[in-house]
Amino acid sequence: MLEVSVPSIDRPFGVYLWPLFDAAWEKVMGYPAHDFDFVPGKTPMSTVREVVAALVTYYIVIFGGRAIMKNFSPLKLNFFFQVHNVLLTLLSLGLLLLLVEQILPIIVRHGVFYSICSHGAWTQPIVTLYYLNYLTKYIELIDTVFLFLKKKPLNFLHYYHHGATALLCYSQLVGHTSVSYVPIVLNLTVHVLMYWYYFLSARGIRVWWKEWVTRTQIIQFVLDLGFVYFASYTYFAFHYFPSLPNKGSCAGEEFAALFGCGLLTSYLFLFIAFYAATYKKAGKKVANRKVSNGSIAIDPKFTSEDLKSLKVNGESTGAKVAANSPRSRKV
Template sequence: MVSSTPGPVYSFLHSLPVPSLPFNIEHWVPGSTPLSTTPEVVYAITFYLVVIFGGQALMRGSKPYRFKPLFMLHNFLLSAGSALLLALMLEEILPIVWEHGLFYAICHNDAWTPRMETYYIFNYFFKYWELFDTAFLVVKKKPLQFLHVFHHTATAVLCYTQLNGRTSVSWVVITLNLFVHVLMYYYYFMTAAGYKIWWKKYLTTLQITQFVIDLFTVYFASYSYFTATYLPTWPTMGSCAGTESAALLGCGLLTSYLFLFISFYAKT
């Protein structure tokens, strides 16, 4: 079993005079946790698409709106929130890696700890908050690229399926994504404030690197599961936690992200 000792960031947050989380936020309870059923996810994504494309049509005869203070606040909070969630996840998962090894941390059922489940839920909710990125593009009358819309919607679906599938490897993808988002939303915040950021062009390179690491990890975890389950004579380190559907969807979506971001990088 893994250690249950909370880290310093978790302990500090719990020392603050704030109410405890409801059970259905601290734990994934399909049908009780918000946005935890397929119809809810479909309705949310459909509403998002209707709003952004309907808003784009309505804005055709209007001048662009900046909403600069609100845009800056949105990006600052997402950067800071991503940094906090990243710190919480790392202080939970790194001791597991240290004590039991990397394969255990990405493949064992016990690596899906109660605290990690809470962090996965908050990361999932962040994906709906991030949909407001598109709303700002619409009111600013910026073009909506396929990569942007697809990535935002597909990532929400991806997080939903991994929560249902309880894939222990999720932390690799999520921590890398949170690290990128700390920098990305900080960049948006600073440029909105009027600063020039010299490392702008490296953000897309960093995202491509992230997806390469993601794919290597999730392909390895999926290979381990399928060989241990169906091809026991093949070389394998053992099975991996999570459902088959979650593994296959994760591999498919992350592969599509890689090729889409490479295409975007080549064009821009």
């Protein structure tokens, strides 16, 4: 039943979402969500062999598909692309709200350190949501399928990030890292924004915050690394270098901590490089286009000395300079 109340620590949205999710899970799976248990080797997509097979298939499909599409015209898949992005927007939003509902009480009652480093923060409902989030990473691989079917370029960051993220989520699930909720919650937040932008773009709607999609991804990785580095540092310092200052041990397997730190670090550098190459380069192209068209706009606040420093005139460039004067209005 839907019970609405005043927002509280246990019901931050005024509605207790977990029972609704539990009932929906039972209708689909035949058993309640609170009975779910992630067991490597028994749960679907819970073994290294399954993960590797899925990712190898992914790369064969996208590179093989791109080669095949060279002989065909781009497919018009705008409707299906819109549906895909709306579904991922809603799925990301739903998982985000459910995770916030589970994690907020832990943070408020036990503190941030407990939430990222205690085995007590690795609860059954949270693991269930982690597992669903992990499965969505395979659904997101369809993003790349749309790209090669529409004959769009496949850049390294795109297919590296998609494949590696599925592997990252798997490693944290089997590694029982309590700090996982930080990257997952931030990633879901970014994906709500990102997939909604893709949907609007497919609808032909231009938005002013396009650049902020990449910016939020970079901010996400900076925050991720702050928490993950801290959790990893205090674990290794406590166990191997006790003379160093630390906060004690931290929940999670060592391989998961090291893999998470390495992969998230690579994401940060790659996304910064992508941002610089995409938006800075685009800015230069706009500036060059204005010059080539012969319409250079000069800020009215510029002084005559500023204009001289630009070394731009009609004889040397063939361009007309617009200044804040009667002559410029005539031009």
